[in-house]
Amino acid sequence: MFQRGEAIEITGELIGVREHRVQNIVRYELETAWWLYNAFGIAGDTAHVTTSSNWALYNFSDPGFDRELISEAVVHSMFQSLASEAFNGKLNRIENLESEWTKDWYPIALSASAQPAGRISSALQSVVTVEASDGHGSGCIVSADGYIVTNYHVIADGADAYPIHFQNGENRTARVVRYHPVHDLALLKVDTTDLVPFHLNMSETINVGEAAYALGTPYDIDLGASVTKGIISGKRKDASRTLIQTDVSISPGNSGGALIDENGTLIGIINEKVLGMGVDGIGFAIPTNVIPDALKIEFNR
Structure with missing residues (x-):
């Protein structure tokens, strides 16, 4: 990247x-x-x-x-x-x-959930599968009126619209609103007003050692709304980016999915994992507090 x-x-x-x-x-x-x-x-x-x-x-x-x-x-x-x-x-x-990249962007005002999901199972309704021409990724609902955040590399094939698969079995089409290649974030929009968004943790504090859960669609679209559990392993710098390190099991297809805490609050966007012989349990997520600046979103709290 x-x-x-x-x-x-x-x-x-x-x-x-x-x-x-x-x-x-x-x-x-x-x-x-x-x-x-x-x-x-x-x-x-x-x-x-x-x-x-x-x-x-x-x-x-x-x-x-x-x-x-x-x-x-x-x-x-x-x-x-x-x-x-x-x-x-x-x-x-x-x-x-x-x-120069963002000069034509206007701030988008969105309303995330005022309260955490409370249970991990309840948070699953805020995760989607993003289908692309070269595979699929995951996405996180951040507003009731259809805005979804995912990784840029999930939609890097350059299409204008993507099929979105919801946890309840519905399928809709999302258009690309904007994306940020450096932060590896993208904003999609589905025409609807009835989605359940995540509650967002905008704090820069990362509680190392606390439980964390990855929500997304690993490997195959039929495995949508899968959950894996681990801990927050650390806070790392990658060039100018700050990333959350976690040992939560992350597989291809999880990219763009949710990293949440035990209350169901979104703390990060799953981004990547380290692959290699003898390497296990090293994954990374983009902290939620990066989203507003990277995509010019103003969240009403």
Whole structure:
């Protein structure tokens, strides 16, 4: 996943190739353009580079462009762009384009539940399954009028609308309102007024050692509204993000689901887990208090 300040991606385009052949040797002159992107996918600066390949023997037995020679020249062109005046200093400074990414966003006023669910089973009605073209994830209802928070990577396939499966068996369609790639959060909207939202814990305090529950849809859509139990293991920094570490069992499909306390209050959005040989019980959730700033939501309490 992209991290703020570390997410610099360079993308290039080969605009033109000119071949220069002298008897049995050849070289190529390339015109290329390179762009810097950040985590938001917003175009940054552009460098136009003209470069030449080395001279090489022309292969008369396989006439046509020497792809290997051109590939070497493209790589050389990329490194030239990184050293260009257009990119000067851009690779070494933290570029935060968040203000540009969110400049057209208006604050959305929502009303979360005033009271905790009280029981874990009651909190399940506030969790949904988000179906995407490449699989599925989970989501958390944050208002009665249809707003749902999930992970950005759940809806990163770029569709405009997603089937939503509710705990009571209903199916509806949600549209994408906005998303924040750095925080890995997305806001969806279903046209309804009768949902049961979570009560949200907006405190920055994380009570390490206390019980926690993951609610979501692991592995298969038919396993919707599953519950696993564990504890809050710690509070961790991931670049500029703060995450809740938990040993609650997290599986593919849980992404975007709920991490709640024993009262059924939403304390985090399930985000990811650590995979590897001998690694078990290390998962992470995005604290609920991050949601308002990341998605420009004003919760009425």
